[in-house]
Amino acid sequence: MKSESTETNVQRIVDRILDDAQREATALVEQAQKSAETSLANESERARQKALNEIRSGSETNDDRIRAIRETVFAEARRKANWMVLSEKELAVNGVLNEVRENLCSLAHSKKYIRTLGRLIVDGGVALGGGKLEVALNEIDSRLPLDLGSMAEVVAEKTQTESELQISREYVKTSGGAIIRKAEGRILVDNTFEAILKRSEPHVILKIAKVLFG
Amino acid sequence: MFRILKSIAEAENEAKRMVEKARALAEDMLQKSKEQSEKIYEETYWRTVSEEKERFKEEERRTLEAANYDARNILRKAEEQVKEIQAKAKQNLREAVEQASRESLQ
Numbered sequence: 080m081k082s083e084s085t086e087t088n089v090q091r092i093v094d095r096i097l098d099d100a101q102r103e104a105t106a107l108v109e110q111a112q113k114s115a116e117t118s119l120a121n122e123s124e125r126a127r128q129k130a131l132n133e134i135r136s137g138s139e140t141n142d143d144r145i146r147a148i149r150e151t152v153f154a155e156a157r158r159k160a161n162w163m164v165l166s167e168k169e170l171a172v173n174g175v176l177n178e179v180r181e182n183l184c185s186l187a188h189s190k191k192y193i194r195t196l197g198r199l200i201v202d203g204g205v206a207l208g209g210g211k212l213e214v215a216l217n218e219i220d221s222r223l224p225l226d227l228g229s230m231a232e233v234v235a236e237k238t239q240t241e242s243e244l245q246i247s248r249e250y251v252k253t254s255g256g257a258i259i260r261k262a263e264g265r266i267l268v269d270n271t272f273e274a275i276l277k278r279s280e281p282h283v284i285l286k287i288a289k290v291l292f293g
Numbered sequence: 294m295f296r297i298l299k300s301i302a303e304a305e306n307e308a309k310r311m312v313e314k315a316r317a318l319a320e321d322m323l324q325k326s327k328e329q330s331e332k333i334y335e336e337t338y339w340r341t342v343s344e345e346k347e348r349f350k351e352e353e354r355r356t357l358e359a360a361n362y363d364a365r366n367i368l369r370k371a372e373e374q375v376k377e378i379q380a381k382a383k384q385n386l387r388e389a390v391e392q393a394s395r396e397s398l399q
Contacts (some may be wrong), residue, residue, distance in 0.1 A: 097307060123337040126337035130337075160371030178390040291389050292382075
């Protein structure tokens with residue numbers, strides 16, 4: 080009976096020694112495992128931070144690139160949009176200018192034309208300060224019954240200079256109007272329809288745009 | 294008595310072996326983790342760089358998509374303006390021709 084009890088006690092001591100050793104061994108392995116995992120996780124995080132820091136130091140360039148993409152697309156769209164609007168306006172204004180040219184051509188065939196031509200000749204004569212003047216017309220207009228005497232009187236009255244108008248033997252290539260020049264000299268006033276339209280084009284275009292588009 | 298002491302001594306020896314074995318295993322694990330750490334560092338570094346590059350590419354793609362969408366809106370508005378211009382030009386053509394003709398002969 081005593082011998083059995085002693086054996087049991089010894090067995091307990093042996094078991095305890097082995098249990099303690101097992102626990103110590105398990106703890107050692109677990110600690111090593113944890114330490115290894117922590118070390119790898121730390122190393123991984125260190126690498127991630129280094130990569131992020133490097134990328135972030137270049138992120139200003141990335142932001143610039145993103146901004147540049149946006150601005151390039153917008154600038155191109157705005158340029159195209161402006162071009163669309165302006166070309167349409169230009170087209171409309173040119174349409175009106177063409178009609179004005181056609182109107183002037185038709186005017187040359189109307190009853191009002193002689194009066195208009197007379198006014199253009201007088202205006203030119205006045206602008207030249209009167210005197211001895213030559214009036215160059217196109218071939219058709221040179222056959223019109225123009226009262227050059229009355230026109231010269233008006234010029235003389237407005238310029239306070241004795242004036243004389245005579246038709247030039249040279250024809251002008253024009254749809255209407257006249258070129259008025261000093262008989263002795265090179266000074267002239269071009270009052271042909273084409274020249275008038277060209278001179279008035281800048282302000283006429285503004286007028287057209289105002290009327291067309293408000 | 295001798296048997297008892299022997300049993301205990303054997304148990305202690307066995308315990309010592311167990312702990313030694315565990316210690317060796319632990320050292321081995323730590324050594325392997327040290328060896329792995331450089332590889333892990335490199336892998337994580339390049340993976341992060343690659344992920345960030347991808348993220349940036351995606352941001353670029355989304356920016357471009359959004360900008361194109363806005364650009365289409367700008368062009369749509371321009372098309373509407375063009376239609377308005379055409380309508381106004383048609384409506385005011387006569388008056389513009391008359392005024393311009395008058396103006397140019399003045």
